Amino acid sequence: MHWTDTHCHLYLQQFNEDRTQTITRAFEQGVRRIILPNIDRTSIDDMLQLEAAYPGHCFAAMGLHPCSVKADFEEELRVVEEWLQRRPFVAIGEMGTDRYWDTTFWEQQLEAFKIQASWAKSLDLPLIIHCRESMDETIELLEQLQDGSLRGVFHCFTGTAEQASRIEALGFYVGLGGVTTFKKAGMERVVPYLNPERILLETDAPYLSPVPYRGKRNEPAYIPLIAQRVAALMDMPLEQLSKQTEENVQRLFFSKKQ
Template sequence: MIDTHAHIYLEHFSEDIDAVIERALDKGIKKILLPNIDSTSIASMLELEEKYPDICYPMMGLHPCSVKEDFEKELQLVEEWLNKRSFLGVGEMGTDLYWDKTFWEQQKEAFHFQCELALKYDLPIVIHCRETIDETIELVSQYEGKGLKGVFHCFTGTIDQGKKITGFGFYLGLGGVSTFKNGGMDQVIPHMDRSKIILETDSPYLTPTPYRGKRNEPAYVDLVANKVAEYLQLTKEELDKMTTANANALFFPTEK
């Protein structure tokens, strides 16, 4: 299996990262994809890649919650890194109106800038959208037919929103919310395009049931997989095989 979204380079894991990786491997999670946040997270992310090559794979992007007055300088750094070496994707990027609406126009500008970088380097984008799913679908629709690809990470939208997203050829990232009793995903997941579902944790956040409220970690992809398999009436093995093939198609297309 592949955890397509984990921030295990953060200080939450500084004491026991080796054990965290070991538990993931024990559960059959062979690859862990690391979306960047901003300039402050790059060094620790790349250190983790160096320590665990062929397990930890970094991406490069600017998280919407880090879009502030200096966002142009941050984006310049993203571009410099993408020009300097290879990354698996452009992200974590996107939009967020949950905490603060001050920089909405700048968030949209940063979104378009990073989409153009993704097209230039032929990389998928990893989209964060909180309280902004319809607005973000509209932003992505402007690139229809231009070859933009990617995933709406932590998808918690409606059947209709999911169909719009997969209609663009984009993937839906399913994580801990899929296991929440009142998350509503039991009504949505059965209607998803199965060829566009990938699994994630968003570690250390959004921990799945029964560990909700505690620190999340990549090994818990297994809990998400169990619940998604149940919703789709698949065996766990069938679900693992399907979602791993989907994640490889998006992030490791040359390995097919």
């Protein structure tokens, strides 16, 4: 069985001591592809170096994380735009909205979202959307922007079945990660009702490790643990989930929209 970690910040300093070993462990667990969403201008060099070191396995996305949207967000977006014009990326992201840490720059977050969504349309690229404590607002914004040309994934999905239905109706996917394994997360009330053709698997490493590693550093090798939980909740053979999610990854990130 093969897997793809569709959201992993493997370029961060938490992996500086054992990055090579971490990737080796991922390969040993069948995780053959790792998508690397950007954060802001400070993460670009390390992300691209990692992609260059593992061609065909690590794939960079380019975007501005909502928690990095500050007063100078237009300058940050200029850097993103320059990179998007310079070379190919598999997606625009990590981008989105966040009302958890700070709402000081909420209006700027919305503007940054709209700008990056417009680039996704013009470049025919999917969006990797972050929306912490802001899912309804983000879905509503996307419903306004969707003209049939947008596609992407709501990363780290922890919402309701109704929210998932609205996301799927927009032609978007939901990314399931370590939270799916948490006993008190309530995902057992949601995952069984998801469309298998609209789910992706992710770690968000180094964050949000699945059980039994909760509280420790996350890594791509834990994708099969997340997959086992998802397969059990969906009453689906693990092999079928592997095949389906790999088809979903290929469709979203590695095929041009038809």
